[in-house]
Amino acid sequence: MPMRSEQLADYIADRLEFITFLACCSAMLALLTGMSGQQALAFTALNLPFGLALLLGLAMLAPLPAHWRLPAISLLLVGGALLTLQLGGDWLNPLAIWSLYALLGLEILWQSRTRVRLTADMQA
Numbered sequence: 001m002p003m004r005s006e007q008l009a010d011y012i013a014d015r016l017e018f019i020t021f022l023a024c025c026s027a028m029l030a031l032l033t034g035m036s037g038q039q040a041l042a043f044t045a046l047n048l049p050f051g052l053a054l055l056l057g058l059a060m061l062a063p064l065p066a067h068w069r070l071p072a073i074s075l076l077l078v079g080g081a082l083l084t085l086q087l088g089g090d091w092l093n094p095l096a097i098w099s100l101y102a103l104l105g106l107e108i109l110w111q112s113r114t115r116v117r118l119t120a121d122m123q124a
Contacts, residue, residue: 014111015055017111018051018055018107018108018111019048019051019052019055021103021104021107022047022048022051022100022104023044023047023048025100025103025104026040026043026044026047026048026100027040027041027043027044029043029096029099029100029103030043030044030093030096032096033093033095033096033099034093035091035093035096039091042091043088043092043096046084046087046088047084047100050080050083050084051104053080054076054077054080054104057072057073057076058073058076058108061073061076073105073108074105077101077104077105077108078101080101081097081098081100081101084097085097
């Protein structure tokens with residue numbers, strides 16, 4: 001049973017890491033592309049629901065084989081970026097949106113890597 005609870009803790013930690021990554025990158029890219037502080041905060045708030053929807057979509061796509069999952073994840077990312085562009089106003093910088101969703105794609109690839117369990121070799 002402890003192995004199952006460790007897996008669950010790792011799963012939850014990965015999801016929290018994803019949302020934290022989304023919030024930090026949203027704010028950073030908004031400020032780097034010339035948005036004011038208030039606009040950067042609004043940009044971050046606008047992207048958080050899309051991040052949660054993306055996590056839900058990733059969970060629904062998890063049982064699929066990789067050759068179906070990869071194009072579906074790409075469509076989720078592009079759809080989220082296009083929907084953000086549609087919902088946002090003239091104050092949104094498209095470069096910030098596309099950069100954010102490209103970084104989210106890289107984060108998804110990073111989290112889907114195979115995990116190697118590190119064990120300490122106690123031989124002296």
